[in-house]
Amino acid sequence: MEESALRREDKKVVAVVGAGLVGALNACFFAKRGFEVEVFETREDIRKAKVVKGRSINLALSHRGRTALKHVGMEDKQIVSKGIPMNARMIHSLSGKQSPIPYGKKGQYILSVDRANLNKELLTAAETYPNTKLNFDHKLQDWSAETGLMTFARPHGSKTQTQADLIVGCDGAFSAVRKQFLRRSRFNYSQTYIPHGYMELTMRPRNGEFAMKPNYLHIWPRNTFMMIALPNLDKTFTCTLFMPFEEFEKISTGDEVIEFFQKYFPDAIPLIGAATLRRDYFRLPAQAMVSVKCSPYHIGDKCVLMGDAAHAVVPFYGQGMNAGFEDCIVFDEIMNQFNEDFSAVLPEYSRVRVPDDHAIADLAMYNYVEMINHLILKSYIIRRNKMKCLSVADIPTVFQVTFTRTRYHVAVERWHWQDKVINRGLLLGAVGAAAGGFYLLIKNPPDINKLAITAEKVWNKMAALKTPPSVGA
Amino acid sequence: MEESALRREDKKVVAVVGAGLVGALNACFFAKRGFEVEVFETREDIRKAKVVKGRSINLALSHRGRTALKHVGMEDKQIVSKGIPMNARMIHSLSGKQSPIPYGKKGQYILSVDRANLNKELLTAAETYPNTKLNFDHKLQDWSAETGLMTFARPHGSKTQTQADLIVGCDGAFSAVRKQFLRRSRFNYSQTYIPHGYMELTMRPRNGEFAMKPNYLHIWPRNTFMMIALPNLDKTFTCTLFMPFEEFEKISTGDEVIEFFQKYFPDAIPLIGAATLRRDYFRLPAQAMVSVKCSPYHIGDKCVLMGDAAHAVVPFYGQGMNAGFEDCIVFDEIMNQFNEDFSAVLPEYSRVRVPDDHAIADLAMYNYVEMINHLILKSYIIRRNKMKCLSVADIPTVFQVTFTRTRYHVAVERWHWQDKVINRGLLLGAVGAAAGGFYLLIKNPPDINKLAITAEKVWNKMAALKTPPSVGA
Structure with missing residues (x-):
């Protein structure tokens, strides 16, 4: 693909564990540098999967994420054209009144993108590098920080081993790579579940068009609850209801769902549809949200964590994916600075990146408290309306x-x-x-x-x- | 031992994992209630071991710990008589001036106790209950929160399995029991290593007597460093030097050790002895200190964490063992309250105890910052001398x-x-x-x-x- 990809003779092997968003993008970054890249993913290839399980449907892509995509030549063609610009938040009051709050200056927006589509595009992009190989159905069982030897479980009980010069753990909030880190002395780690869970509900198009104004991130702030909705390319909205688990559990019948929506989100009932609400509320239980912080991100010169594996954040600042994508740029910059010497790059990456990732984790947690308690939004609205x-x-x-x-x-x-x-x-x-x-x-x-x-x-x-x-x- | 121990017919099995201080004491609490108690410990029986590895030599026993020992009839005879009362802190200034700061009211003191001796006494006490069995050389490999089935690795590669009605994880800061908790959703966990390490040095008796006044916890506060010394029954003092790891690493020769002590702890050189200092400083590398917080402490009605497994604290409030011993009383009180119904006792234990253990972890961390930075002590001394x-x-x-x-x-x-x-x-x-x-x-x-x-x-x-x-x- 790039000339540099074929220039080396003594290619070093980089194993990227996890073929999610950050893993697939990182594979492109390492492939572009000419490393022999092997990607290992527990699940099957989502491009061939019939049902894609878990995780949110859409995400907010902003400047940091777009910059990272641009680094591997992917921003415009495949991604931005398939995203929907959101110029502002649209606040829905209890009475159904809608008030916009812009994100930035005129013309600035964030993009609502489809997670599965973005992931597929990134995998296909990684695969176009001749020095990259994607390995699905490979579940990491064990690995050595000393030798770089990894053991993977394959379907039907078989096992396989591979050795790499660098193991890059991009395997998400419940990272298998990170488990080794936890066994080491002086590794700081925290995982914090928030009391709220989330549930996704789909708002279908009306007469072939978006049921609400599309270029907004819609928000229904309701003190301890909150619902948001992001637009999709197929003219649906994905609504996400955030609520304490015990409140989710209080609702056990279709009538209770409708009663709850009538009380808190009356304008959403005709938009989602009462029958859909009654059914979809019980399709899946509410999902947990975790904030993970750790330090350092590396062991020796053989292993480094990036993305959610290093810093899962709660989704209230829309920065989870953007921070993970920016990890790839920061690592790439340090690779330039230290001439790809892993023994210098890895400690520097931890030194530089840990405070930033901790800061965004804190900001996201702060926004969780503020958004759920309606503080920021109240303050915005009061100021907008009064002052x-x-x-x-x-x-x-x-x-x-x-x-x-x-x-x-x-x-x-x-x-x-x-x-x-x-x-x-x-x-x-x-x-x-x-x-x-x-x-x-x-x-x-x-x-x-x-x-x-x-x-x-x-x-x-x-x-x-x-x-x-x-x-x- | 107690009448109640033999009263039951349908004895439930309680497996205590870990035969350290909290595990051994907890075995007594459960045995006293008449449960069939099985204690499993990875290491050999410390009463038979030639060399007892790791952990600090002495500990400060205060009111909470003594109250717990009293509950199983052990406070006075075996423990208090073998401890050394410390009525005050004794602050050593750089010039060698010593100033006492009492802990409490007149006649109140904390006790310097020998960790190994206390552990041995507790094991022997547990063993006197006919319904208690101690199993050494049993390393927990896996366990099920659903069935209570545990698998242990034995020496020479063999394995053994046991089932219990309740698994009590008292296996310390690096708990094997806790690993299962980490795999569960909505388990909050943090481990934080502080930048300081610690090193123990022995101050031998002089002319058959304590080299310093014995009834004090001696403290040498030196801004970013600190040394403390606790008296032992054999008239030695165990000195503990707390210092950032990078400062420990700067000292690599005997001359540098002496130079360092001359600069910061000149009065301690003749007391410890220059030759001893030169040698003992390099005997073991500095040890790390971790603060562990988690929540909840239980899974279902089959497993609960206590002691360091639930809440390892940094040692700057002298409360680690005391908090662990108090865990046993609190659990015992809740067992009375809920008539030993584990399905009610365990959630209540988490509800009641988590905020207290988190509070002492925070207090200990706060004291670390204050003591290391000399703030509390400075404030004390300034006030004592000036006001x-x-x-x-x-x-x-x-x-x-x-x-x-x-x-x-x-x-x-x-x-x-x-x-x-x-x-x-x-x-x-x-x-x-x-x-x-x-x-x-x-x-x-x-x-x-x-x-x-x-x-x-x-x-x-x-x-x-x-x-x-x-x-x-």
């Missing part, structure tokens, strides 16, 4: 996380710094001045995007008032 | 944790509440009044124990000013 301004505290963080490659931990530190400044009242003057400006805006019909830009300018002025803590790379 | 008063903020928490069975999480909540009150300045008046009282004390030679009592009274008055948050059981 006609957006939260200056939140916009810059969301913007940096979603539309730039600002390091996650830098975005968080700036945000903490800003909170401190605000709490200490140092900005009272600036806020007063800004309020004057906003007053003028109330007099004219406010353009939400202009407001966002104004808010960003205020942020920049605030940042100039006092330098945020400096951050080493 | 002749003790920190009112810390005394009640230490007191409640060390000398009462106040639930750990209640002690922490009171402390947080107090911090909040102090921070908000609501107590300025009360502090002013107290300062007046302390001024009077300066005029007279201050009795440190009286001051502690005064501080406690101030705390009680503070508590009366505003009721701390109420806490459900």
Whole structure:
């Protein structure tokens, strides 16, 4: 595929464990560098599977993820054209009123993409490199961090062994590769399940068209519950209901489902359809969500974790896949910096990437609490309706996380710094001045995007008032 | 041993995995209730072993641990008589000046006990129950939470299986029982290694007597380092040096050891002996310290975790063993409450005990940061020397944790509440009044124990000013 792919004589073997989104993309990155790439996946090839099990149906692709796809020449053709732009969140009030809140500046959007389709495209892209081999139905049983020898269980009880120079664990939140890490001393690890589960429900097209406005991420915030809906290419929406497990369990009949929706999401009943709701609510039990943090990401010069295997995050910042894809870029950059010397690259990767992945895990958890408790949204709506301004505290963080490659931990530190400044009242003057400006805006019909830009300018002025803590790379 | 032990006809089998301190004590608790108790331990019987490997040599036994021992009739005879009372901390300044800081009221002390001796006594006590069997050289390989069937590896490659009605995982910070828990959904878990390691050094007797005053826990706080020393019955002290791993690694020759001690612990060189220091520093590498938190502690009605398996804590509050021993009392109390019905006892145990064990893990971690950074001790010393008063903020928490069975999480909540009150300045008046009282004390030679009592009274008055948050059981 690329010239470099065939240039080497002493090819090193890179084993990518897991052929999900991050594993398949990573295979492309390593293949592009000319390594002998072997991908091992427990499940069958999803391109041939009749039923694709588990995980969410669609995902929000934003700047970091797109940048990673661009690195392997995949952004535009296969992915962006099949995604649906979402320019804003659309908040559904209990009365059915809909109010948009944009994500960024005018013209900026995130993309709703189909997980299965993206994964298939990535696998096909990886396979076009002649130096890449995909191995399905290979379940990792054991591996050695000293020798790089891996043992896989095959169907019908047989086993097979392979040796690699580098093992890249991209095998998700319940990573088999990570189990070895847990047996080592001084490996920090946490897995935290949140009290909420999620359930997916499909909203079919109406008269051949989307049942709601398509270019939005629809949100129904309801204090301890929340429902969201993302558009799909087939003009359906995938609705996801987030609710504490014990609340899910309280509902055991079709009538109770309808009663619950009538109370909290009345506008969604005709859109999803009462009969569908009655049936689909009981199709699958609510699924758990886990946040995984660990450190370091490597053992010696033979193994490294990336994607959910290193940092599963709760889905409330829309950054899980984007962070995993950015892992591949960061690793690639460090490979350049250290001339592909694994003994230098791996420790540097842990040093650089751990604080960023921990920051996005924390941000996602913070957003979980805020979104579920309705705080951010309330604050947005109150400000929009009463003061006609957006939260200056939140916009810059969301913007940096979603539309730039600002390091996650830098975005968080700036945000903490800003909170401190605000709490200490140092900005009272600036806020007063800004309020004057906003007053003028109330007099004219406010353009939400202009407001966002104004808010960003205020942020920049605030940042100039006092330098945020400096951050080493 | 007890009449109840022989009373039952349909004896249920309780398998205690791990014959360390908590496992051996727990065997006594279950045997006393009349269960058929089987204890399984990976290692050989430490009572017959020539060399006892790993773990610290001595431990601080305080109120909670003693209460648990009393429950099985073991407190006084075998344990307290072989422990050495420590009435206070003794702070060693860089110049060699020693200043005591008492733990509690007059006459209150914690006990320095020998870990190996305590473990041996507990094993022998467990064995005196006719319904208890100790099985050494049994390494747990697998177990089922559904059936209670366990598989153990024996020496020379053989295996054995046993079934139990209840499996009690008391197998320490690296618990084999806990591994099954990690495979289950919605099990929260974290393991955090601190950047410091520890190393033990022995200070031998001088002229047949203790080389330092024996009834103290000696502390050499040195900002990022710290050394402590606990007295042993054979008139030695076990010194423990806490230091970041990279600092340990910087020292690679005997001369560097002496140089380091001359810089930071000059008074300890003649006491330990330069030749001993040069040799013993390199005997074993520095050991890691881990803090483990998880939730819940049970699976179904067949398995429960206790002691370090459920909550390994860093050793800076002297509560690791005490918390583990208190687990046994709490479980025992809940067994009474729910008439030994495991299906009710186990969830209740998780509900009640998790917040307390998490609180002591947090307190120990907080003390690590404070002790290492010298903050608490500095604050104590500054106050003692300048204001002749003790920190009112810390005394009640230490007191409640060390000398009462106040639930750990209640002690922490009171402390947080107090911090909040102090921070908000609501107590300025009360502090002013107290300062007046302390001024009077300066005029007279201050009795440190009286001051502690005064501080406690101030705390009680503070508590009366505003009721701390109420806490459900």
